Amino acid sequence: MKRKRISTALAQGKREDGRGLMDFRKIVIKKGILEKAEGSAEVWLGDTRVIAGVKVGVGEPYQDTPNQAVLTVNAEFTPIASPTFEPGPPDETSIELARVVDRGIRSSEAIDFEKYCIIPGKAVYVIFIDICILNYAGNLIDASALAALAALQSTKVPKYVAEGGEVKPLDASEPLELRDLPIAVTVGKIDGSLIVDPTADEEDVMGTRFTVTVNQEGNICALQKSGPEGLTLEEIRKAINIALEKAPEIRKLLMES
């Protein structure tokens, strides 16, 4: 029923909430909303509401990257966000979401991991981005990627110094240096139609979701196709072009917020 209604409307270029196929809902970005996190942001995408918090600490580097900071992205689908979300360990959807957000930030090399090394092989900055879904109304990936980036923009990194092989905190901090602003644009396919920024109802009937993350130079820095249907080459090309066109618009909003 729902599928037929949404699909028929889409074939005529219409969506249930009155948007065009290529329109995002209203995007609101608020940075630095929390005091105890080193960085934070809240993003609304229509009724979808997401908070990202950044905590920065000091820890050991990974063995294979002894002079690089550690980045960890985690997502929690809190039970308040939807009657269908249940408390418990992260399921595959939340793991995928966190990994897609992580991939965009990592691949774009937005953070200079080598800059945030304190003592090679021993102590590096550890940056945690935790994404907390407060209300689910579709398109969590784009909202979360945006919230993560906005939170990083507001992040103040506490300063440490290396003294005789020990790490000592200084009573000072400086803004996190971001070298890029990777924007995720998710394109949904419902029957023959491609749309951006799907609602929860649209996601219910969507056959495929395809997320394209675009960096400042207009290069592609992450892709993720998900869902039980395939994509034709033509659909892939269209989706990439949609993302290349939409990403700068969203980046502009982010920079103005």
Next chain:
Amino acid sequence: MSKKKLIVKGVRLDGRKWNELRPIKIEGGVLPNADGSAYLEQGRNRIIVGVFGPRELHPKHLAKPHKAVLRCRYHMAPFSVDPRRSPAPSRRDTELSMVIRNALEPALFLERYPRASIDVFVEILQADGSTRCASITAASVALVDAGIPMRDLVAACSAGKIDSEVVLDLNDIEDKEGEADLPVAYMPKLGKVTLLQMDGMLSPEEFDKALNLALEGCNKIYELQREALKSRYVKQGEGRSAE
């Protein structure tokens, strides 16, 4: 990112050209207890896949009244990589299990088996890069071996960018040290891409080139899958007539 040369005078570290696949061996029907199975070698990748079903789904509340549930588990043996990894599923394993399921599902007629499950278990015995693609290639053969009807075989192959060049079928070091990795799964007869991921950095032009290269790789692997399946049945047929 450390800068180690991955291409020297047009030749990759393992001796391949930019558009060359690693040696591939596919064998169907290798596990007596599974309904279908396949073993695959691609370079130093060693992967074994077992398929069970369609069979009754447990626990029952997960069953769907109008179609079968496809379940996939991608699992790496602790000794498959260096250093040893924990046998417990990682976040990466959870994501890969999901994308492999999504890559195979478009090929299956799940609506024919209400309330049932089809289970695909992938065991990585040795990992050497592009294991998600190799898993999909092997799983397709195992599904056919299980006698499960399919719309098409799903063939998978990666492309990527190393030393600023677009190349086919990344091995482990090329994946780790390279600039981009683009795993693709494809149903050649239907012209549908069923897995598409990327990490790293590609310009839109490089992406087009890499995607086309990966699809060429898929087409070659598709032929190898068909040969593996044919030779198995030819051999079986010969065996029977000799009795």
